[in-house]
Amino acid sequence: MMTVWISLAVAALTFAFGVAGLYLQKLLPAPHTSDRSRDMITAIVGLISLLLALVLGTLIGSAYSLYSTQKSEMNTFAARALQLDLALAEFGPETAHTRAMMKDTLMKVRRMLWWGGEPGAMPPDLSVAEPLKILRETDEDVGSLDPKTPAQRQFAANAAAAASAMEQTRLLISLQLASPVSWPLVVIVVSWAMILFCGFGVLSRINPTTIVALGFGAFAVGSALFLILELTQPFTGVFRVPSGAFDEMLASLDQ
Numbered sequence: 001m002m003t004v005w006i007s008l009a010v011a012a013l014t015f016a017f018g019v020a021g022l023y024l025q026k027l028l029p030a031p032h033t034s035d036r037s038r039d040m041i042t043a044i045v046g047l048i049s050l051l052l053a054l055v056l057g058t059l060i061g062s063a064y065s066l067y068s069t070q071k072s073e074m075n076t077f078a079a080r081a082l083q084l085d086l087a088l089a090e091f092g093p094e095t096a097h098t099r100a101m102m103k104d105t106l107m108k109v110r111r112m113l114w115w116g117g118e119p120g121a122m123p124p125d126l127s128v129a130e131p132l133k134i135l136r137e138t139d140e141d142v143g144s145l146d147p148k149t150p151a152q153r154q155f156a157a158n159a160a161a162a163a164s165a166m167e168q169t170r171l172l173i174s175l176q177l178a179s180p181v182s183w184p185l186v187v188i189v190v191s192w193a194m195i196l197f198c199g200f201g202v203l204s205r206i207n208p209t210t211i212v213a214l215g216f217g218a219f220a221v222g223s224a225l226f227l228i229l230e231l232t233q234p235f236t237g238v239f240r241v242p243s244g245a246f247d248e249m250l251a252s253l254d255q
Contacts, residue, residue: 003229007222007223007225010222012218012222014194014197014221014222015197015215015218017195017197017198018197018198018200018217018218019206019211019214020201021197021198021199021200021201021203022201022202022206022210022211022214024198024201024202025201025202025204025206028202038203041199041202042203044199045199045203048199049196052193055185055192059185059186060224060228060231063180063181063227063228063229063232066176066232066234067232067234067241069176070173070234070235071234071242073172073173074245074246076165077166077246078246078248079249080162081102081106081249082249082252082253083158083162083165084102084162084163085099085103085253087156087158087159087162088155090151090155091145091152091155091159092152098141102138102253103253105134106246106249106253107250109134110246110250113246114235114240114246126177126235128171128174135167135170135171138166139163139167142156142159142160143160145159177232177234177235180232181228189225193221197217200217
């Protein structure tokens with residue numbers, strides 16, 4: 001919800017600066033709106049337009065890259081979990097308790113990450129500290145395996161490798177979400193947008209058409225910021241990472 005309010009505030013500020021530019025154009029003396037002055041303002045507005053387009057595009061691309069990376073890593077996490085379960089199953093029936101505990105833990109992870117946003121429900125804790133306890137328990141369970149045959153030694157090694165890969169992926173997910181947005185850069189981009197719209201207003205005349213055009217432009221800037229902020233929240237935002245791979249993994253455990 002905070003993302004929506006921030007985006008609306010940016011759109012409103014951008015629109016307000018555009019309207020201020022329209023009124024400023026009426027208040028400026030004639031020499032300040034001459035052809036030479038307008039040429040200079042047009043050149044500066046063009047420069048800011050180019051910079052804003054480049055940086056906004058970069059920010060949206062970076063946000064989508066983070067989203068795609070999180071989705072890919074969650075799929076990798078699910079695949080490693082299946083590999084770990086398979087290695088434990090092949091080790092022997094003595095790992096049944098460990099496999100049952102692992103499935104129970106993964107089901108808790110499923111409920112935590114795809115919590116649904118129900119009223120009163122707490123958003124998932126994606127900090128690095130949250131998975132450390134679970135990862136330690138997994139290490140202890142896998143490390144406690146006592147292989148008696150060469151085949152069991154191979155399965156124990158496979159289980160250890162899969163558990164290590166799961167841990168690395170889970171920690172990467174948390175670390176990448178620790179600081180997904182550069183707020184100073186966002187502030188600079190928003191400042192450019194406000195200056196740009198003020199310049200548009202100075203170069204135009206106030207009438208219903210220009211007001212509507214400013215409204216659409218402000219909506220575009222606000223929605224771009226909305227995309228940036230939401231794509232950097234892959235487990236709490238509007239564009240959430242789908243749970244299909246994780247659900248398929250849970251359904252395949254113990255089989």
